[in-house]
Amino acid sequence: MGMMEKGLSRRNFLAGAAADIVGVAGAGMLASCGTPQKADEGQSADSGQTEAAALKEPTSTRDADIVIVGSGAAGCLAAYEAAKLGVDKVLVVTKSGNATNSNFNAITGTYAVETEGTKSIGQDYSLVDMYQRMISFAHWTVNAKLLRDCVMLLPENITILQEMGAETAILGDRYNAGFTCVHGFVTTDKGIPVEQALTGMGVELLYDAPATHILMQDDKAVxxxxxxxxxxxNVNAKAVLVCTGGYMANEEMLKQVYGNVTLCNMGSEKNTGDGQRMVLEAGGV
Structure with missing residues (x-):
């Protein structure tokens, strides 16, 4: 299946960000007379978010071509693609304390077909088969295009992780899908080889550094x-990628979204919705 048929990919998404960097070199620098703008007051509350504290006076300033918020799977793969595209200064800021302190490091496997592993056992189920089963299971209540785009990227995810040193092995049909689909991670603490691969590509990871606000100037994230x-x-950047936003550890947000339903957080206690809040605060959706 060709890339055009697959639709969204990490690389063409990051390529857009890289194109912005080339086209507006220097535009990401906050002018001395410019003031980062916050979203309108009340926006966060209307969106089911907790009001954020105001911007603070920075004690230091950093510059980057792309700043990525979050060091989970999304943040690490975004950093990988940016570095492969040749972006010079890629900075990942994260509230995690180290490479093993994220959901990404904790998960035991991933779901995919059309991989080298499934091909080696004669598996002939396709990504389209997988997508159709998943969307039917969800009774079409999810974003169908987004789900399809994500499903089509699954084999590439596994290939990239293997290239970075996180090995996988076929586990079988853990979810009663009717076909072999689960790839378990063999590498213990896979966050470590992934971190080593990223830093080897020139990516910098700033740990114990939770992002609090997106800096805005003239309606642009800077x-x-x-x-x-x-x-x-304050990290001045020519492109900003927010790769976090889960809120399963935020009881207030859960109640606002789901009502009085008891939910079990199977992820990190750090999933408090900060990325979602920052995007909404900056005027995103």
Whole structure:
């Protein structure tokens, strides 16, 4: 299946960000007279979010071509693609304390077909088969195009992770899908080889540095503010990617979205919806 048939890919998404960098070199720098703008007051509350604290006066400033918020699977793969595209300064800021402190490191496997593993056992189920089963199971209540795009990227995800040193093995049909689909991670603490691969490509990861705000100027994202201990850091960047936003550990947000339904957080206690709040605060959807 060709890339045009697959639709969205990490690479053509990141290529757009890289094109912005080439086209507006220097535009991501906050002018001395410019003030980062916040979203209208009340926007966060209307969107089911907790009001955020105001921007703080930075104690230090960093520059990057692309700043990525979050060091989970999305953030790491985005950093990988940006580095492969030749972006010079890729900075990942994360509230995680190290490479093993994320959902991505904790998960035991991933779901895919049309991989080298499934081909080696004669598996002939296709990605389209997988997508049709998943969308039917969800009774078409999810974003069908987004789900399809994500399903089509699954084999490539596994290939990239293997290239970075996170090995997988075929486990079988854990979800009663009717075909072999689960690839278990063999590598213990796969976050470590992934981190080593990224830093080897020139990516910098800033740990214990939760992002608090997207910096806005003239309705454009020009960076982020994060805090590392007592240091308040403004990262001026030519492109901003928010690769986090899960809120399963935020009881207030869960109640606002789902009502009085008891939900079990099977992920990290760090999933408090900060990425979602920042995007909405900046005027995103």
């Amino acid at each position: 960076g982020i503010q994060c805090e590392q201990g007592k240091d308040v850091i």
